[in-house]
Amino acid sequence: MRPRTSSHEIASHSRREFLSISAHLLAGGFALQPFTAAFSQATRADRNVRITGIEVFTVNVTQRTNWIILRLNTNVGISGYGEASLGGRAELAELHEFYAMVDGRSPFAVAEYRAQGRSRAAAGGREIATAFSAIEQALWDLSGKILDAPFYDLVGGKLRDSLAVYANINRATVERTPAGFAETAQRAVADGFNAIKAAPFDGFPALTAPAAEIARAKELGIACVYAMREAVGEDVAIKIDAHSFFDVELAIEVAGELERARLSWLEEPVAPTQTQDTKLIHDAISQTLAGGEFLFGMEGFWPLCENRAVDIIMPDVKHCGGLMEATHIAAIAQAVDVRVSPHNPSGPISTAASVALCATLPNFEILEYQWGEAEWRGTLVEPGENIEGGAISSNGRPGFGIDLNERVLEAHRL
Ligand SMILES: [Mg+2]
Known part of the structure; x- marks a missing residue:
């Protein structure tokens, strides 16, 4: 088994990053400006991102297994993915019920989506919970892709x-x-x-x-x-x-x-x-x-x-x-x-x-x-x-x- 990253490795990685950022800042005051400009551009774009559509794909794996994959699309051309597989099921109509809660909204509104859909998901059966969870996954994938950052x-x-x-x-x-x-x-x-x-x-x-x-x-x-x-x-x-x-x-x-x-x-x-x-x-x-x-x-x-x-x-x-x-x-x-x-x-x-x-x-x-x-x-x-x-x-x-x-x-x- 590959050894897990040790705390020492994490510490040296962070130190390298810190030194690299410090070097940029020391190179001249103007180094700060492009960073600030890029940041404000990103935040302006983020405010305008809206979810514009859903696509659902069923992938046949074996006689017993399908994968149900959904893609949420946005007005800025970035897409995010979620998975709603349930054994051999070929479709999950409940996905569209939960999609209606995010249609036209910001992909960053994960808490709002959860506040709106969670009680329905908790009270329903496995299909409802799976559909709710798949849309939530896609919101996170979208958020990361828009902000250019991994989920973590x-x-x-x-x-x-x-x-x-x-x-x-x-x-x-x-x-x-x-x-x-x-x-x-x-x-x-x-x-x-x-x-x-x-x-x-x-x-x-x-x-x-x-x-x-x-x-x-x-x-x-x-x-x-x-x-x-x-x-x-x-x-x-x-x-x-x-x-x-x-x-x-x-x-x-x-x-x-x-x-x-x-x-x-x-x-x-x-x-x-x-x-x-x-x-x-x-x-x-x-x-x-x-x-x-x-x-x-x-x-x-x-x-x-x-x-x-x-x-x-x-x-x-x-x-x-x-x-x-x-x-x-x-x-x-x-x-x-x-x-x-x-x-x-x-x-x-x-x-x-x-x-x-x-x-x-x-x-x-x-x-x-x-x-x-x-x-x-x-x-x-x-x-x-x-x-x-x-x-x-x-x-x-x-x-x-x-x-x-x-x-x-x-x-x-x-
Ligand atoms: Mg088991």
Whole structure:
């Protein structure tokens, strides 16, 4: 894994910048004037920027996955992106409901948009929350691009240049057997990842099914975990997502049987809205417990945090309310020493937004990366995704740092 930027490196970088600015100022009083002129030009332009239109693109990834991408356009020719993907959904009509709240307005009015749309998003279902969050993302991307600053510089700057990522290998695993999981795990590790996640209990029967059927499904899932551990060795982190198939008793039993696999976390053995059950499991097992991928807002995450029912929360910028909400969610988690690993089994727009967000979070742990779904995924955006040695780096460009590659978009649009 690439080492995170040390505080020493950050300090020397800032010192270099300070010395460089000081040198400019010392070179002559006139050096100050172009800077002031450029600044006032920018602020004049900013006041006049208005949102003029929305475009929605559906990108077909696999038989099971589409990415829904939206582009907000402005009267100054600058565009910003957001992602509203929801599994296999091909469209999300709710985007237009929330677009109406920003049409003709300034892209800087994020707080105003949140004040107007947040209660509707909090009260609605997953589609409503996702549409609200996608427009919020695009407002930030636009704001950064107009001000010529990366997202993180609009909210206090970054804490790190590169972020740890783990490869979600679940969708790439077609053969749902120990050998199938072992094979994809090995390929992801060969591709440079040193942390992976899978959901080998997918397809688990209802808990009312005959005991023998449940026992068979349990044994198969456990065998898949141990096959992955054997395939990748001891140094690769393995995370297991249980997709809420269990109850408290079964979760504790399975966690006990998985102890020798030394998981780096167990995710959502029961639904994360079942706070008390999650807490019971948390206190009974030895593994780190993570969850919360579809929860909305601070109010959605607070019960897990307040009860310390999980060790790691997993807000998703596509569903939790957007980047500002995710920042607030991370802050309440920090207050109770809970870490943040954003959920992101998503396309490259959500990934770029998540990278911009995670660069700012003090309690960031690791970001999810959807691995092995489509070999062209990294080229849908320009510049392409920069992943190396188990880490993803920000490219330092304005907003989320990316534009759509129109040629790749046209090749895969629905
Ligand atoms: Mg999950």
